[in-house]
Amino acid sequence: MRYLAKIERASFLGNTVLQPLARQVDEYLWETIPDHAVIETKVAASVGPGAIVLATVEQQDDQLQIxxxxxxxPWLLELLEQFLSQGxxxxxxxxxxxxxxQWRQSLTLESQEVERRALETAARRDEIQELERNLKVARAELEQREAELLARQQEAE
Structure with missing residues (x-):
């Protein structure tokens, strides 16, 4: 994990004391650190107090080790080149x-409209199928009546 930190001072043991300002959560996501607890390390810094540095940190035994x-x-220049130079x-x-x-909301509304239309189409299809069944029953009844009438006509003749 990387931290953006400020060099506070060198301790009397020759160690460097850093004040973390922000930490990298993901490749392009950083969060600020509200409590400015300091981290002491034996890693030497080539800059003096007040300088801002990038510290690579590992957690060992519930403590942060630089x-x-x-x-x-170089990191700041890379950020400038990647983002700010493109506006x-x-x-x-x-x-x-x-x-x-707005696009997500628009797509959600369109999706809901498509679903509504699909439901309407399914309801109309069911209605048409019901009408077709009723028509077949009515046709069968008419054919049966026609057959009965033809039979009566033939009997009457």
């Missing part, structure tokens, strides 16, 4: 999120 301290500049700003991301939400 594995490496890296300069933050991807927080406002742009908020607008895109809003557009995506």
């Amino acid at each position: 594995v490496a301290i890296d300069d933050v500049v 991807i700003t927080p406002d742009f991301l908020a607008q895109e999120a809003e557009r995506a939400e």
Whole structure:
């Protein structure tokens, strides 16, 4: 896990003391750390107090252990190149999120409309099938009456 941290000081034992500011939750997701507890490490930092660094951290025995301290500049330049050079700003991301939400709602409404139409079509199909059955019964009755009438006509002649 990576942390964005501020170098507080070097302790009297020669260790570096870091104040974590944010931690990486996912590749492009970071969260700020509200309580600014410090982490002491034996890993030497090549910059002085007040500098911002990227610290690679592992959890060992319920304690955070810093594995490496890296300069933050290459990471920041990469962020600038990936996002800000293309005009991807927080406002742009908020607008895109809003557009995506509107699109999702629109698709949900369309899906509901398609389902409603499918139900209507199924109901109409059932109605037509019922009418066809009634028509067959009526036709059979008519054919039977016609046969009876023909039989009576032949008897009467």
